[in-house]
Amino acid sequence: MGLMSAHPEVMGGEGLRTRLNKVEWVIRRYRRASQLAVLLLLILSPFLQIFRFDIPTMSLYLFGMRLWVKHFFFFSLLVTVVIYLVIAASVVFGRVFCGWVCPQNLFNELGRQWDARLGRPGTIALSGIIGLFGGFVVWSYGTDGIALLRQYAAGEVPAAATVTILAFGTFFAMAMAWWRTAVCRVACPYGHLQSILSSASTxxxxxxxxxxNRDICASCGLCFETCHMAVDPRTMEQKHCVTCGDCLDACQLVSQARKVPRVLNFVVGAGAERGRGLKALAPRLAVPAILVVLLSGVTAWGLANRDRVSLVVSKDHRAVLTTGGTQSSGGVMRVSLMNLSNTTDTFRLAAAGLPEGWAHFEQETVTLEPGAGVEIPLRVTPTDAAKGLYNFEVTVSGVESGVKESFKTVHFVGN
Ligand code: SF4
Ligand code: SF4
Structure with a gap:
């Protein structure tokens, strides 16, 4: 009699076990590489302008692009895409973000190894050094870290930067040397979210x-002892499991010694759906997957077509007041211009729609560096005008970049 019919609770039997062994092989082979690659990316990101804020200029570097406050909508869409990606991965694989991406968990694992190899004093010293470097990287996510290094080299000690680096450095060192998985279990918001996202099919x-009984669990407990997240993989209380696979290695050792196949395995799906997990999870995956595709498209389109120049025209009430009251015919408008591109450009202003000779810009061309803005007065001086509203359009064009922007506005002639 076949294995499945004799034991229907073991859905999929040996075939499933073979497939799971492949999953496990991927986990063992690529997990550490993934953790290290993410760590490297996080360290280099602010210096290679892959991603970092520039708080002094209220801008953001993203994959080499410079984004300004006006573009932050598209950045927030990108963040939403990433959140839905993490949700989709978590619905299928559980706390995989912790085991494969999060540096805190990498250092949880390394910390245990340092304890064994370097002893507590060595671990604390190493955590302090890495923590301070981490604090410097965090500072570099908000402003130019290389400029800060130059300041230190010149003997200056900027107070705000130094205090921030020390504060983050202390936190990281404590997290590495003492708190470790408590950070994941207690403080991490993703950890709490994962408890909600998991289901029996995850x-x-x-x-x-x-x-x-040829490969029944020996109840040796080595899997539990090995787990750095203090999860007992023999129970269903696995919400803190980070998919590291260390318990599988432990069980493999025990099972080899007993000359039986390993009894502990990863499974996707539950009950009758065991081994067909993706099918069982499909309804929960559908919404995040659709949103990831849609929002990615909108984000890519928005970033590619983002404004390179901002133009706003408004009535200059300050000018009206200083000239002694409301002017019904003539008027001063304020043209606010900002260079939202990554390069310095010269901008040319023009007004269309007003009768000849009415519009006078204080400056018709202006050169602006990336992120720089200017306000240019536009005097509207009607000559021989009939009463009424005069619609007109102010346009700006970049001489080097060729970008164009326009703003429709109106001027009232009352007498
Ligand atoms: S239960 Fe196993 S796979 Fe999960 S965190 Fe612990 S050792 Fe890693
Ligand atoms: S290591 Fe394997 S055999 Fe030992 S208790 Fe854990 S599951 Fe059972």
Whole structure:
């Protein structure tokens, strides 16, 4: 009699076990590489302008692009895409973000190794050094870190930067040397979110107690002892499991010694759906997956077509007041211009729609660096005008970049 019919609780039997072994092979082979690659990316990102804020100029570098406050809508869409990606991955694989991406968990694991190899004093010293470097990287996410290094080299000690680096450095060192998984279990918002996202079908660990007791769990407890997240993989209480696979290695050792197949395995799906997990999870995956595709498209389109120049024309009430009251015919408008591109450009202003000779810009061309803005007065001086509203359009064009922007406005002639 076949294994499945003899033991229907072991859905999929040996075939499933073979497939799971492939999943496990991927986990063992690529997880550390993924953690290190993410860590490297996080360290280099602010210096290669892959992603960093520039708080002094209220701008943001993203994949080499410079974005300004006006573009932040598209940045927030991108953040939403990333959140939905993490949700989709978490619905299928559980706390995979912690085990594969989050540096805190990498240092949780390394910390245990440092304890064994360097002893507590060595771990604390190393955590302090790495923590301070981490504090410097965090500072560099908000402003130019290389400029800060130059300041230190010149003997200056900027107070705000130094205090921020020390504060973050202390936090990171404490998290590495002492708090470790408590940060993940207690403080991390993603950890709490994961508890909500997981279901019985989410990838989890299960015992394969197969026929004739030939590879039944030996209850040695080595899997539990090995787990750096203090999860007992033999139970269903696995919300803190970070998919590291260390318990599988432990069980493999025990099972080899017993000359039986490993009894502990990753499983996607639950009950009758075991081994067909993606199908079971499809309804919960559909919404995040659709949103990721839609929002990615809108974000890419928005970033590619973002404004390179901002133009706003408004009535200059300050000018009206200083000239001694409301002017019904003539008037001063304020043209606010900002260079939202990544390069310095010269901008040319023009007004269309007003009768000949009415519009006078104080300056018709202006050169602006990236992020720089200017306000240019526009005097409207009607000559021989009939009463009424005069619609007109102010346009600006970049001489080097060719970008164009226009603003429709109106001027009232009362007498
Ligand atoms: S239960 Fe296993 S896979 Fe999960 S965190 Fe612990 S050792 Fe890693
Ligand atoms: S290591 Fe394997 S055999 Fe030992 S208790 Fe854990 S699951 Fe059972």
């Amino acid at each position: 990838m989890h660990l299960e015992l394969f107690n197969l026929a004739e």
